[in-house]
Amino acid sequence: MENLNRESGLKRELKTGQLTMMAMGCAIGTGLFLGSGLAIGTAGPGVLISYGVGAIIVLLLMGCLAEMTVAHPTSGAFGTIAEKYISPWAGFIVRYSYWMSNVLAVGVEVSAIAVYMNYWFPNVPGIVWILFFAIVLIYVNSTNVHTFATFEYWFSMIKVSAIVLFILLGAYILVGGPEESKAGFENFANSGQFMPFGWWGIWVAVFISLFSFLGTEQIAVTAGEAKEPDVAVPKALKATVFRLSSFYVLTMAIMLLIVPWQTAGVDKSPFVKVMEILNIPGASGIMNFIILTAALSAMNSQLYASTRLMYSLSLEKQAPAVLGKVSKKGIPTWALIISTLGIFVAAGVNAVLPDSSYAFMMGISMFGSIFTWLMIFVSHLFFRKQWEKNGGRKLPVKMIGFPYLTILGGVLLLSLIVTTWFTPFKMMLQFGIPWLIFLVIAYWIWKKKNVNRHGRTETAAKKFVHKG
Template sequence: MENKNTHLNSGNTTEKGLKRALKTNQLSMIAMGCAIGTGLFLGSGMAINTAGPGVILSYGIGAFIVLLLMGCLSEMTVAHPTSGSFGTIAEKYVSPFAGYLVRYSYWIANVLAVGVEVSAIAVYMKYWFPHVPGIVWILLFAAVLIYVNATSVNAFGTFEYWFSMIKISAIVGFILLGSYVVFGGSDQPNMGPKNLVNDRGFLPFGWWGMWVAIFISLFSFLGTELIAVTAGEAKDPDVAVPKALKATVFRLSTFYILTIGIMLMIVPWKSAGIDESPFVKVMGLLNIPGASGIMNFIILTAALSSMNSQLYASTRMMFSLSRGNYAPAFLGQLSKKGVPLRALAISTLGIFLAALVNALLPDSSYAFMMGISMFGAIFTWFMVFVSHLFFRRKWERSGGRKLPVKMLGFPYLTIAGAILLLSLIITTWFTPFKIMLQFGIPWLLFLTAAYYILKKRKTNQIPVKESNDELKENIY
């Protein structure tokens, strides 16, 4: 029997033309690649300085929030496998205005995040080429990744798969090596589990420090939601999306908590910072020949991989905005290979912004860029929970098909995730990350004004002939 509400069960027809070429293993690696970037290799030092050894709890709570998010997202994505993803879902189930805010906020988050990664690349390359200007590396690597994204979605997926494989292999190697050193291969008295309680105990900055560090931990998890965006180009979304989401959350949670725990046992937490990756410090203490160069290569790969994924995400979100009539129509055009090249071009703006910020704020550019890029992502996550509350009721009421995956504990766990995120957003005002709200609130006000101006203009542009034809149709 045909479903009466087929419009709820189908993908977004406005996004036709994209190629469904991504496999399950590619989806998992794309999300892992986006999430395992400077947030882990560099940002973890900032989190450790904020919470001390209690950062392990921060990452555990961050992982719990992400687990709830992925539960909601997997259910909705299977129902609507489109590149507009959570933006399209918010539009369908909350309101067109909500979909507009989500897509533009997620777009700006990824555009800015691309800038964070590419500016880090220039720093990493100085290790081998100290006299070459950083702008050379920014332009060179930007050109390579733009080419990869412009070729085809399969080329992007293959490239990201192998980049992510390098990072994951390195993290597994780090866990094994660190475990051997801590529990059996070293007689150094300053290493071991006792480092977790030395220097003012497990929570040297109290519960507040642990809570603030959750915000930083979420930056490390950003990118897991990318699976929902890639669903519009996945071969079999019903199978691939839930499987990839579950695998990604489990792997990331395990990797982050184990690596940070081992790191803290080897390097005292007071030695962590963002002047240098804690991973590099660990390798330096272990006196492994060539370790610094190897780790620098891995961190460079991490930045390239994250930049590659974020460029993909921002391109698809701008494409979705254009097809939804919220951005110029030419940004929704596809190449012969099914790639939105013009949306890709405008999504590279973060590269140039990052170069400018890096020149103006060389000592604090990382924290600044992280703060402003975080708002769009955290706002998007919050709206995923809100959208799920609307989605589940409307889907069941409309007689939608039985979905292969469902969020457990609805609506209580969905509400819990929304409250946790909203609490974190509000408390950032009382932390060094208040830049997130200082940027985010004006951004939402700007988008709101632009939306209603655009809506009014569309209303005023309804052709007279069309109105007359509609009147005749109603009369007859």
Template sequence: MGNKNHQVHGHSGSGNQLKRDLTTRQLTMIAMGCAIGTGLFLGSGLAISTAGPGVLISYAIGALIVLILMGCLAEMTVAHPSTGSFGFIAETYIHPMAGYLVRYSYWIANVLAVGVEVSAIAIYMKYWFPTVPGLVWILFFGAVLIYVNAISVHTFATFEYWFSMIKISAIVGFILLGAYVLFGESSGTNMGPENLVNDGGFLPFGWSGVWIAIFISLFSFLGTELIAVTAGEAKDPDVAVPKALKATVFRLTVFYVLTLALMLMIVPWKSAGVDKSPFVKVMEILNIPGASGIMNFIVLTAALSAMNSQLYASTRMMFSLSQSKFAPAIFGSVSKKGAPLAALAISATGIVVAAAVSALFPNTSYAFMMGISMFGAIFTWLMVFISHLFFRKAWEQKGGRKLPIKMIGYPYLTIIGAVLLVSLMITTWVTDFKILLQFGIPWLIFLSITYFFTNKKKTLHHESVNQLNH
């Protein structure tokens, strides 16, 4: 495997090449844009109601898992700055089937997530246009973001950069406003650090609540792995990828922990997220006019940003599957500007599926799509840890080049990360998140069966070609 030191999967001499146009700044903003979604702005109350103030410990542990993950991912991505990323690495260092499972799981996770986000966007637009059918907004915004992704990776990155800037500015603004509410002249008598220990203490649900909330916290960090997917289009992967990963993990951790700490000190944890977003409550305390409209705009931007990133990620994964002969060759082709249009078209089907499923099964569609989506993402993270155990050993044995970044604590930290993820996934069976395993396990069985037939077809094709050549 030492001969693959500089290989960039998907950059063959066939002309099916993606363009290296992404800078470190763009990589960081893309990952943060994907990770900072509606879960923070509207769903943060779920984590708080599960662990109480102890949610701060949950997010700290979640951030530690992500830090280990990013360390492993950075080392492997610098060695193989590939569009297939963790899928290509799993295929190369574990087994082709591992790469197949990872790529398709990550692909379907993002395809379904695109559909979920665009469905949410239709709901948000009803705030301003209550009489316009949601299907109109699904088709409109779906078409706009498909167009953005179809032009070039630079156009996609530019849009995502500004989407992310709006969300990050909103978080920074909230932190400043929250600090003013707590320590300024307008601070109320029922606010302050004492809220962290009122109503049952710091751990009202014990350590079990903290443990379950760790799993919830991981969803807040999902999307950071997108940097590895974009590495195949980074200008200088050796420099850009490690910098972007470090900056992303640090900023996300600070944003989430600070934001949650302020929420808990301003709003008693028992009422956080029950009736409205804590963000809106802070705005109301400050008597900011149009608080709901401002919040709706921010959440709309968050959904558009997440949808944009997820559409990009699913497109690149399908492109990678085609490059590895696990999907039709047409999905591995690119336009003159370097955009994989066919892969984009098939990945955009999530928009159509979401519209249809939401119309047919309005009460269960969201849970169904998110169940597979969440499993695919967490399964990908687990495979990153496993891949790293195989990668480091093989890289050293084959005399691979000295990498500019190396994961510390190998193999112990890598194993700890994998064990924590497996434990958390098993725990979901006895929580409200059991849907993750209910859909995830059958999905892996289905993929394993399709791999058998796909691989058999590939083998027969190669044998036929060899016979013709002889």
């Protein structure tokens, strides 16, 4: 087996529980706490179907990813696999697209953090909080992977605990809550319709649901630093998909049973509405703290992922060599520094578009992740055939229904990407298509430069031998 592991400087210290919590920590963020209202407003009560379809797509994706990651546990993850099994240009484009997506996502989260802190400190400029939390998380990411994982574990634990508490409180309202709450199954059919916007609304909401699942694929990035990846990675992927699917579907169902779908997300988070029904003192402050934690957790994971991806690009000689150097603690420090660019991009966008900077940053950051998901399905089609043809070892996890389920996942995802052109998410393709064109040109220039350099070196060697 060729494990493509050129990352000998990284420490293998991550355990199954840490991998699972890191993936959940990145996925459970503003997509659930804030995006749920948008999803409900797009599909109505039928959003439950949307999240179900989204969970199926993610389940297919994780099946493909688990098999390939166990075969090649490397921080280059899907970029390294795309390079090996499709072509070098595919690896180049996937790596840089996913790296840019995470860099921009760091900017998205840190912009949101400034807004959340304004709730408690309205007189403190947002830039102060942007810099403060940026410094804290850069420090966490620059110490060692164990410290990073510990922080992320507890960040995620707070969010998961909050969701479990929310589900329990929601169940209490449904069973024995105040009569004025008007909670019940009749809220599923307010205005007489379970699907007020038809199948189109449900289909568009599938795309919104996928935003809530983004981040689960980061287990593949962390595999390069996982203890016993053959065991840890499959377990972490299965646990993540099961828990996220259960949390999201249960949470959305409880919201729809308690809060009329027409009001969800119009003026505030559906989570806050449910807590207001319970008349819990300081409910909005509690929710603000949870959302702040969600943003910090997502930012932490995204900074980690973008750092490891840039480190991998350097080892592949597709980025400056200095970005591949690691500290004595096993941290690629220079890759970490350049991956903080999203923070400055967010600050610049906020200065130009103060009222819509968060939505703008979110729109352009989504393309890289969704495109990477699509390429994971494509890579798996190439991977399985070549792995079996070359007599690769028997893997402890294998995607079932190959190639049909792999193709199904890819077709569903591609259809959703095309759909965005006819929705308010059109911005994603308006950014993504030029970005891909730019990367193709950049790869062509990089390849030409490296081929010429290789040719000159080879010619010089021949002359030296001839003279000798």
